Amino acid sequence: MASSGTGPRRVTIDDVAQAAGVSRQTVSRALNDKGEIGVSTKQRVLDTALALGYRPSRFARGLVRQDTVSVGLVIPDLLNPFFTEVAAGALEAARDRSWHVVVYDTGDRAEEERATLEVIASQVDAVVGYLSLPEDEIDKLTRGLPVVLIDREHRTQRFSSIRIDGESGVHAAIRHLTEAGHRHIGMLDHAERSEPSIRHRWFDAAMSACGLDASSVARADQSVEGGEDALQELLGRYPGITAVFTFNDIIAIGALRAARRTGRQVPRDLAVIGFDGLRLGTLVEPPLTTVALDTRRLGALAVEQAARLLTGGGPPHADELTVRTELRLRESA
Amino acid sequence: MASSGTGPRRVTIDDVAQAAGVSRQTVSRALNDKGEIGVSTKQRVLDTALALGYRPSRFARGLVRQDTVSVGLVIPDLLNPFFTEVAAGALEAARDRSWHVVVYDTGDRAEEERATLEVIASQVDAVVGYLSLPEDEIDKLTRGLPVVLIDREHRTQRFSSIRIDGESGVHAAIRHLTEAGHRHIGMLDHAERSEPSIRHRWFDAAMSACGLDASSVARADQSVEGGEDALQELLGRYPGITAVFTFNDIIAIGALRAARRTGRQVPRDLAVIGFDGLRLGTLVEPPLTTVALDTRRLGALAVEQAARLLTGGGPPHADELTVRTELRLRESA
DNA sequence: AGCGGTACCGTGAGCGCTCACGAGAGCGGT
DNA sequence: ACCGCTCTCGTGAGCGCTCACGGTACCGCT
Structure with missing residues (x-):
């Protein structure tokens, strides 16, 4: 499925430690700019790390200090300017929370959406966006993952949604x-x-x-x-x-x-x-x-709602879940 | 930095195992649709998992079966249609490889770009996109991460780039x-x-x-x-x-x-x-x-080049790194 | 009764990293 | 000589999961 194959084992922190003649912990200290380390040792560790081409595993790191959140943003077509603006709003709101946004473009095909949801479940902490599959199917594919639908009616309590009041x-x-x-x-x-x-x-x-x-x-x-x-x-x-x-x-x-x-x-x-x-x-x-x-607000509200679901925060006010509309007069009418 | 705080410990696979009266491995089998498990046990495990609100940790999973790749896509402004198209191309190419794309919009601010690169280094396997920081700074922030620049000249061998031949x-x-x-x-x-x-x-x-x-x-x-x-x-x-x-x-x-x-x-x-x-x-x-x-190709080539860097594949032909241009006559000239 | 085979399920180990702790060295003060 | 403290570094444990095993039960067959 990916790069690994039977390639050479990846360089771990222990390899660096051994090569530099120190312990794992010291390597960790050097790389993360913690204190409690001599300047010369730090430099030596950094050098050998670079020489060995060492890059910390985000999985191992994420596993221990569980402090990174990422949301999956699912949209039918990024090239449609409407969804672009929604995405931009979501990205901005995510940045404010220092969340990561993984974007998936389904090309408006149900099959792609299915495949995306399937893979997403094990890659993000919440899903946000435009989904068109039947509710029960979404439920099955996301298995308890917080899901925020945009501009879509839904029957079950299973999902949240951001509504447009037009x-x-x-x-x-x-x-x-x-x-x-x-x-x-x-x-x-x-x-x-x-x-x-x-x-x-x-x-x-x-x-x-x-x-x-x-x-x-x-x-x-x-x-x-x-x-x-x-x-x-x-x-x-x-x-x-x-x-x-x-x-x-x-x-x-x-x-x-x-x-x-x-x-x-x-x-x-x-x-x-x-x-x-x-x-x-x-x-x-x-x-x-x-x-x-406000299309961007649409995306922003979606990730904010995802944040609430994730932290188990109380139910939001209704107007935190809807965006209003107004007539904007230009020249075509 | 994120949701965790002092909240209740997260539900682990062991919690589910204990609640269902089985071992971890059995829970794992049930969740991943492996064989070697009785239908009734499987259902029971699935039910208790749902009841406990269990969701597998993507970090733990990723750590052991190292089979997911994700690239960071950095662009100055998603709302600029040009970058939107590049992004769409990148997304499509990534999908072909079943890679995940984490998108960051820097708003064309150097400070945001710095912050993004800083955080990106520990979240993705490669970086692709439009970077405007000086080369040495990029190098420092990405620390050995494969980097593919789009439409930018660069001096060092440290980076790859996709060029436009206009x-x-x-x-x-x-x-x-x-x-x-x-x-x-x-x-x-x-x-x-x-x-x-x-x-x-x-x-x-x-x-x-x-x-x-x-x-x-x-x-x-x-x-x-x-x-x-x-x-x-x-x-x-x-x-x-x-x-x-x-x-x-x-x-x-x-x-x-x-x-x-x-x-x-x-x-x-x-x-x-x-x-x-x-x-x-x-x-x-x-x-x-x-x-x-072909703007979309621009993005697609970038992730393809990232793939080559990641697998250590040989150097590509020059025309795999450049996109050509042609005059498209419409009505404004 | 004994055998191989199949269907289930559990146990240890380990992925790569960080955290909490403890240990040693060096230094000044009393 | 002793204690305190600071600076530097190492050790065990554990994050949550999967993989490669090993084990038990039960079947049918000779």
């Missing part, structure tokens, strides 16, 4: 559109697990609160291309649409491109509002209006 | 511009370590090969805003400029924005060519012409 944000978005005179608003939903997404439910609620019909929906892959295709389909099926709300910014950007390609001016001919508030949205033309949330 | 790509870019009639071409260089970058040297060489003057240069921070500011400055100092080549795509995108803001049409009034070939470049308006390289 209700008010989506509401504000739809209200904004109606105030601009839009009556026929469509949505590009994400195609996950056949059932409609939570974001779609927020859309439904907001639409009916405004007395509008929310049935103009198309499904999109979570990619720019997916957004392009889906907008084409949506406009084909419901030609009267003057505005779209999308599952996320990536899809919205696809919609922007498709709109341009079909000769529509945004927002004049078609208003577009995304979801996530990615930085990327400021770079496209026109800059994307979006229901923004 | 010469032909930049040449093609400049040639493309001259063939389009441009005579006055500027560059937005990155402001690192006061000396001009290697990319700037390629620019110099390509310009003089075309018989042009390469002195119109401004320095930019490695961000969109940095690119905006720098283009303003460049156009202020050299008003005759009709085309710019930039240190990277991020800066180029800033240039695009600044051009639009100042009422210039790209590429009609100003041609822009970036460097890196980020996906992001396809999303901006107009799509960015760029000197493209």
Whole structure:
């Protein structure tokens, strides 16, 4: 599985000790900058250690002084800017705790996720991230490991999760559109697990609160291309649409491109509002209006919750587990 | 430093063994799905393990069967799409080897990089990434650990590095511009370590090969805003400029924005060519012409080289350590 | 009864390191 | 000469786990 093979035995602390004519403990002292050691001996030990190519075993060290924590961060696709930002937030929070973060990119494949969880269980102290496997399977694979899910509903008490509260944000978005005179608003939903997404439910609620019909929906892959295709389909099926709300910014950007390609001016001919508030949205033309949330906080909260689970700290306040959203007006709507 | 404190002793394999009325070995067999164990005993052991909340120590396990490798990936800013892609490449290559990747984001601060390297030395088997500290300091902090630098020149034999060969790509870019009639071409260089970058040297060489003057240069921070500011400055100092080549795509995108803001049409009034070939470049308006390289391969090669260093494999061919570039024509030039 | 074989399970050792302790040397003070 | 103390270094134990053994029970067969 790895490097060892039948190669030469690794250089241990005892080898160094013997070569330098001292005891293990003295070598340890030299390497860890502890006191209780003469300067000349220290230098001699350090030299021989270097000469022998000695490198302490992190396992042996970790075994005795149990002071390092590492979390596994599992995400479907690091190249998706949304997950990148989540990861960045997690890394930052981990750094504050001097935790180590082992990152796994599953490529959005269930099989990879399974394999990752399998191997992760024996490598980290907690798991954090976007998991898509069924709960019972996750439970089985992680065997008691603390698990923090991000943006996912779950039934069992077995897991924690960080939630996104998009209700008010989506509401504000739809209200904004109606105030601009839009009556026929469509949505590009994400195609996950056949059932409609939570974001779609927020859309439904907001639409009916405004007395509008929310049935103009198309499904999109979570990619720019997916957004392009889906907008084409949506406009084909419901030609009267003057505005779209999308599952996320990536899809919205696809919609922007498709709109341009079909000769529509945004927002004049078609208003577009995304979801996530990615930085990327400021770079496209026109800059994307979006229901923004603090993505980095999403990752940060996840590791903080993992920390609580690990130390057995009390249950957190609900708002420590949810991030709120707000409408961020730019130029696409 | 971490969770332990004076908390209750952790549950060990012996605790489980005692509670289940069996030996350690039997517990081990149950947990690792080895044979030589009765089904009923196995179930009983598994149950008590779950009940006690037992989780095997990765250190103890790693110590005895030394079969897990992990690399530390150090990058200045995960949110910079370039580094994101490099990281993705590294993750993928690591997955192929079933290695673990511990990611550290230094935020481009020397102090963080130092702290990271310090802690990394006792946590991983090799270090890979973008390091900006002086060589001797890196050497001191990593103490014999295999280190693979990306896109950085180095003097000592102590390190390996993955190089970018931008010469032909930049040449093609400049040639493309001259063939389009441009005579006055500027560059937005990155402001690192006061000396001009290697990319700037390629620019110099390509310009003089075309018989042009390469002195119109401004320095930019490695961000969109940095690119905006720098283009303003460049156009202020050299008003005759009709085309710019930039240190990277991020800066180029800033240039695009600044051009639009100042009422210039790209590429009609100003041609822009970036460097890196980020996906992001396809999303901006107009799509960015760029000197493209395989960023993900950059990361992948780095971990592959780390693997060679770890196994003491022979020296690689030179082209296994460099990635080439090519001009990718889109619409900004 | 005796034998080999199979299915289970336990025992010692050891992975490489650090921690708590103790030991010796040297030195000054009384 | 004695005690104290400081500085330096070594020794046993143990972190939690797996591996290579060795042992017991029970089966069927000659």
